[in-house]
Amino acid sequence: MEHWGIFTNNQTNKKELVKKLENNAFSNIINLDGQKGKLFSQLALQKFMEEEEKHGTKSISTEFQALKTMSSGEQKKALLFQILDQDPDYIILDNPFDNLDVTFQKELRKLLTKHADRTLFIQLASRKADMLSMIHNFAEVRDGQLDILKEIALKQDKKQIHLSGEIPSPINQISFNGNTLISFKNVNVSYGEKHILKDIDWEVKSGEFWQLIGHNGTGKTTILSMITGDNPKAFGQEIYLFGKKKGSGESVWDIKQKIGYFSPSMTDKFRGRHSLENMLISGLLDSIGLYVKPTETQKRIIKNWLLLIHLWEKRNIQFNELSLGEQRLVMTVRAMVKHPPLLILDEPTSGMDDSAARILVNLVNKIAEETQTAILFVSHRKEPGLHPKKILELTKTEKGSLGSIHTFKK
Numbered sequence: 001m002e003h004w005g006i007f008t009n010n011q012t013n014k015k016e017l018v019k020k021l022e023n024n025a026f027s028n029i030i031n032l033d034g035q036k037g038k039l040f041s042q043l044a045l046q047k048f049m050e051e052e053e054k055h056g057t058k059s060i061s062t063e064f065q066a067l068k069t070m071s072s073g074e075q076k077k078a079l080l081f082q083i084l085d086q087d088p089d090y091i092i093l094d095n096p097f098d099n100l101d102v103t104f105q106k107e108l109r110k111l112l113t114k115h116a117d118r119t120l121f122i123q124l125a126s127r128k129a130d131m132l133s134m135i136h137n138f139a140e141v142r143d144g145q146l147d148i149l150k151e152i153a154l155k156q157d158k159k160q161i162h163l164s165g166e167i168p169s170p171i172n173q174i175s176f177n178g179n180t181l182i183s184f185k186n187v188n189v190s191y192g193e194k195h196i197l198k199d200i201d202w203e204v205k206s207g208e209f210w211q212l213i214g215h216n217g218t219g220k221t222t223i224l225s226m227i228t229g230d231n232p233k234a235f236g237q238e239i240y241l242f243g244k245k246k247g248s249g250e251s252v253w254d255i256k257q258k259i260g261y262f263s264p265s266m267t268d269k270f271r272g273r274h275s276l277e278n279m280l281i282s283g284l285l286d287s288i289g290l291y292v293k294p295t296e297t298q299k300r301i302i303k304n305w306l307l308l309i310h311l312w313e314k315r316n317i318q319f320n321e322l323s324l325g326e327q328r329l330v331m332t333v334r335a336m337v338k339h340p341p342l343l344i345l346d347e348p349t350s351g352m353d354d355s356a357a358r359i360l361v362n363l364v365n366k367i368a369e370e371t372q373t374a375i376l377f378v379s380h381r382k383e384p385g386l387h388p389k390k391i392l393e394l395t396k397t398e399k400g401s402l403g404s405i406h407t408f409k410k
């Protein structure tokens with residue numbers, strides 16, 4: 001089989017690329033005429049979830065669990081097994097390793113190798129290190145066309161990108177009682193007979209830099225939702241946020257204004273026509289659009305942030321015209337502009353190419369070094385160059401995931 005690897009970057013329009021491949025628009029390079037194909041991607045999962053919701057069907061959901069309640073890794077596994085079961089002629093693998101833990105990444109490589117002599121793979125990859133070993137033909141997307149690559153360097157490019165200057169100071173410091181932002185005491189979560197979290201004891205203090213890791217389905221998102229949202233599982237448990245017991249009458253607003261939060265799915269909220277500068281200014285005002293005239297101080301702060309991330313020149317460009325990497329960088333800055341006591345970044349680098357991920361990691365390290373904001377970075381990848389000082393690792397057991405804490409000395 002002549003498998004193909006296609007390098008995409010953050011400017012690539014994936015939907016269009018997939019459509020063109022399926023319509024055999026690149027038949028001079030990859031001929032898929034008359035072949036039955038399947039798409040293994042986040043886009044495909046989204047479609048299945050919408051269909052299941054609309055028509056009450058169960059194309060991927062099992063009798064035990066609905067697709068939408070599965071963790072992101074579990075959803076990808078379920079889609080993979082459904083696709084392999086149908087034995088298609090070809091599979092388009094769109095960043096197949098995103099959202100998968102290290103163990104399942106290995107399993108996925110093995111599974112695909114087993115199918116490699118009867119199924120054609122077209123892998124779309126934004127990270128060079130991800131390319132499957134059975135792929136020996138490579139192309140990249142340029143101006144909507146495929147260009148064959150004669151040679152590729154499969155090693156990661158280690159070039160450093162420097163951010164210019166210091167993290168801009170906040171207008172006001174957001175205060176709260178004490179020095180402990182999050183405190184979990186003996187927290188347990190179960191869905192019926194299924195145990196998710198077991199006796200979690202955990203404290204996050206001002207200025208600490210944490211990474212939350214754990215295999216797929218160990219409960220990372222569950223923990224986040226107990227901090228940021230109204231997960232009913234949080235009530236009645238010993239969870240303290242910013243010095244107050246969760247469920248003791250604190251307002252959602254009170255908690256939200258102390259947390260800066262970014263997860264890639266949020267980028268969809270900003271479909272409107274906002275300039276980059278206004279989008280960041282609106283972050284200072286807790287609104288999506290900009291409805292009041294900004295002050296000179298607000299403008300100056302945002303200018304400094306934009307200079308720091310090298311996007312000042314693009315300040316008047318619409319947010320949705322930026323590359324995916326630039327959008328993520330801007331959303332991270334937006335979550336941070338007010339210097340909230342706690343900054344939560346939920347898989348911020350998923351789907352990003354190497355160089356864009358590196359800038360984001362540099363920015364996060366810099367925030368950790370120069371500010372009093374505590375950071376909680378959730379990611380499957382050991383992100384090269386990220387320097388958390390503490391890790392909370394969730395490990396699955398029959399009785400639910402246990403948490404262990406690792407501390408790094410400077």
Ligand SMILES: Nc1ncnc2c1ncn2[C@@H]1O[C@H](COP(=O)(O)OP(=O)(O)OP(=O)(O)O)[C@@H](O)[C@H]1O
Binds near residue numbers: 069214216217
């Ligand atoms: N409503 C529900 N009913 C049954 N199980 C649920 C429900 N909601 C979540 N779960 C289960 O809880 C477990 C933890 O899910 P969670 O999303 O917190 O994991 P995660 O560590 O974030 O995983 P991933 O790395 O795959 O994103 C999963 O096994 C998931 O299937």
